[in-house]
Amino acid sequence: MHKIAIIGCGAAGAGAAWQLHKSLGDGADITVFERAEHVGGRAWDLTFGGCHMEVGGVLFHSTGQITKELMEFTGCQEAVPSLSIDGKNETYAFWTDQGFSVLTRVSLASMAFGILKHVGAPSALKVTRRAIKMAKLYEGVYAQLRDHAPAPTPDDLFGALGLLEPTKISATEYFRRLKVNDRMAHDVVEAITHNMYNQGLEMNALACLVGLAGAGLAGGHLFVIDGGNWTLFDKLIKKADLGLRANTKVDRIAITSTPDAVRPAAYRLDTAGGSAGEFDAVILAAPPALADLSVALDGRSLPLLAHPYQPVHTTLVIGELNPAYFGRPSGKPLPSTIFTASSAPAPFKSIGTTGWSPEFDSRIYKIFSADHIMTESELDAIFATIHDVRVHAWRGAYPVLTPGLKHLPFELHPGLYFAGALETIAGSIEVEAVSGTNAANLCTEYLTRPAP
Ligand SMILES: Cc1cc2nc3c(=O)[nH]c(=O)nc-3n(C[C@H](O)[C@H](O)[C@H](O)COP(=O)(O)OP(=O)(O)OC[C@H]3O[C@@H](n4cnc5c(N)ncnc54)[C@H](O)[C@@H]3O)c2cc1C
Structure with missing residues (x-):
């Protein structure tokens, strides 16, 4: 029986746990350590105004195969995201220094038409085609995970998918080479990436294009998990009967015996309460910049490249917007969701309807700043x-x-893996589950390698 520890129970940790459960079954004794009192990590919700509100990772895209598998296993169901109240009578807007540059009905078809009208067909089509192409290439990741040896690094994985080059250049440079006009790049794409990643076109081009596809530009549909996104991970832990140690922050991972030709390594996890046990393998499933832990190997500490993370504030407001603030006459209905371009005179990245409060008979808005x-x-x-x-x-x-970053590898040391390695290229709940799957495959390969 292989004793495996997973540190962190967000999407990357859940993806790793699911893959280990599938590949090792009863041959694995898995313990998941989670600092918070709940699982889910950045997929988390709260109750506000009598409604259930996602405050972190919200939307899943229908092409995500690991999410689909997890839903089948756990019995979780799709629910429609409450992005509008009155469906067809509502609008989305892109806000620039010129006011609302694109105003469209809530449907994707209508949004596509509105964008086309604002930016012209050539630029809109060029970007849409590239987003579709990138999404198609990215979908190859499932065959890659299934049919090939696990990738040692994110660059190896994206290289095998034919997606490495756009990770090395900025979206600004990518669109310049593609001769995409400023209206498309800044009024539309940047307004969407502000909402999705809190960043503009300085980000790597792959994240930008995959993000656009994930927002629905390349087809498919968007959904949330009925009852809360975090319940997908909670049900996985319970149904697969994995050991969960919530409220347990790991402070230190220390190697206690180095691997040799006969024996694998052994790792001890230290918490504030002392040793939390010894394991044959450990999967770190929390970003090093946020995990606040150290790794000691053979008396030296292993430096983990801690890529910077940025804060985001999610503000929920029950109330009604002031048309004058947006330069609109009073009495004229405002868009239900407003994406802001860099040029917009706004102290926020996006503001959008996210529910209805029966208590106050009023909309609930979500603001990202x-x-x-x-x-x-x-x-x-x-x-x-x-x-x-x-x-x-x-x-x-x-x-x-940042384009061209040096990413942490999936294998930090034999027996020690990093499940979140893909996030510094392009993160989402599904991508993190993919990342955890690849780390789990490396871990399984290591544990089941026949002795020489
Ligand atoms: C506001 C917001 C909106 C988003 N919207 C979307 C969206 O619509 N769709 C989408 O797909 N993605 C979205 N994302 C991104 C998505 O939520 C993340 O990419 C994904 O959830 C990250 O998963 P993870 O497992 O890598 O990290 P996390 O979810 O951060 O999980 C890491 C876990 O490790 C735990 N941990 C950390 N350190 C330790 C330690 N030392 N010991 C024990 N446990 C530890 C943490 O408590 C946490 O639970 C959004 C993110 C945010 C913040």
Whole structure:
């Protein structure tokens, strides 16, 4: 029986646990250590205004195969994201220094038409085709995981998929080479990436294009997990009968015996309460920049490249928007979701309808802001009426997606793996589950290698 520890129970940890459960079955004794009192990591919700609100990772895309497998295994069901209240009568808008540059009905078809009208067909089509192409190439990852040896590094994995080059250049450079006009690049694409990653076109081009596909530009549909996204991971732990140690922060991973020709390594995990046990293999499934732990190998500490993460503040407001703030006449309905371009005079990255409060008979809006918590005076200017406000601060929401980064490998040391390695290229719940799957495959290969 192989004793395996997974540190962190977000999407990467759950993806690794699921893959180990499938490949090793009863041959694995898996313990998941989670610092928080709940699983889910950045897929987390809270109850506000009598409604269930996702405050972190919200939307799944229908092409995500690991999510689909997990849903089948756990019995979780899709639910429709509440992005509008009155369906067809509502609009999305892209906000620039010129006001609302694109105003479209809530459907994807209508959004595509609105974008086409604003930016012209050549640029809109070029970007859409590239997003579709990248998404198609990315979908090859499932065959890659199934049919090939696990990749040692993110660059190896994306290289095998034919997706390495766009990770090395910025979206700005990519669109310049493609001769995409400024309206498409800045008024539309950047407004979407602000909402998705809190970053503009300085990010790597692959993250930008896969992000656009994930937002629905390349087809498919978007959904949430009925009852809360985190329940997908919670049910996995329970149904697969994995050991969970919640409220347990791992402070240190230490190697206690080095691997040799006969024996694998052994690792001890230390917590504030002392040793949490010895394991044949360990999978780190938390970003080093946020995990606040050290790794000691043979008396020296292993430096983990801690790529910077950036904060995001999720502000929920029950109330009604003030048309004057957006330069609109009073009485004219406002868009249900507003994406902001860099040029927009806005202290937030996006604002959108996310539910309806029966208690106040009023909309609930979600605002993403980057470097600061929305102030009372900002909210007073944006809203005509405010019934209640709740803020959730993410100390590290997304890695800074700099092109050409040196990424941490999946294998940190024989027997020690990193499940979140793909996130510094392009992160999402599904991508992190893919990343955890690859790390788990390396771990399985290591544990089941026949003795020489
Ligand atoms: C506001 C926001 C909106 C988003 N929207 C979307 C979206 O719509 N769709 C989408 O696909 N993605 C979205 N994302 C991104 C997505 O949520 C993340 O990419 C994904 O959830 C990250 O999973 P992870 O497992 O790598 O990390 P995490 O979810 O951060 O999990 C790491 C876990 O490790 C635990 N941990 C950390 N250190 C230790 C330690 N020392 N010991 C024990 N446990 C530890 C943490 O408590 C945490 O539970 C969003 C993210 C944010 C913040």
